[in-house]
Amino acid sequence: MDSDVKSPERENSLNYWDKTWDGSQRDLSRNNIKTDDWLVDFNQIISSCDTPILDLGCGSGNDTLYLIQKGKRVISCDQSANAIENIRKNFPEIYDAKCFDMLDGLPFEDNSFQVVIADLCLHYFREKDLFALLDEIRRILTDKGYLIFRVNSINDKYHGAGEGAEIEHHLYETKxxxxxxxxxxxxxxxxxxxxxxxYLNEETTGRYEREKILYRCLAKKK
Ligand SMILES: C[S@@+](CC[C@H](N)C(=O)[O-])C[C@H]1O[C@@H](n2cnc3c(N)ncnc32)[C@H](O)[C@@H]1O
Structure with a gap:
């Protein structure tokens, strides 16, 4: 994976998300963290998981909270140190929280997780980086483990679909x-x-002020 020289896009992403999670734009205290119901259909898989569950790109911890409420051991991860600081502050019961850039690889042993959650965090990467990241996710999943994820749909018109220069097929550069x-x-x-x-479904989430269209997916390691 790319590791030595950070590309401007990686720096810009880190700065953007660190600012998003620094508490200046919204109240990020635990009472304000909302779960939504996108994982409900996968409750059986979640409840029968007896390894910790990895919440990749956890942000403010919507899914971390959902999983904690289900009594699961959760490892929350993000590139943003502010996000991880908030997770530790808001969820003292967290099993672990780690700050790293997924493009540098996932700092976990092979076959560690029966379930990995990646909610709206796999859609920021060039093709070669996304393939490398998915290889990493497969490496750390147990045999027949599950990746449960959501990504932007090409129909997500209120959240930038088709805007900006197209760098690769369906990959756009933001302002x-x-x-x-x-x-x-x-x-x-x-x-x-x-x-x-x-399972794969294109749907709308009410999590944001404006409607957001995304794909929700359950993928099993072959
Ligand atoms: C749209 S937010 C989603 C947050 C959370 N999963 C949710 O759905 O509420 C995307 C998150 O992915 C994280 N992220 C993006 N690129 C990343 C990378 N290369 N490594 C680690 N985290 C990354 C961002 O820092 C941000 O917190």
């Missing part, structure tokens, strides 16, 4: 020079071909 990828179903089949896709 602040970060990358944002928008998927159609063929993209999902292409990128996740080394997983068995058990």
């Amino acid at each position: 602040d020079k970060r990358f944002k990828r928008f998927f159609d179903e063929a993209d999902i089949q292409y990128f996740f071909k080394d997983f068995d896709i058990k």
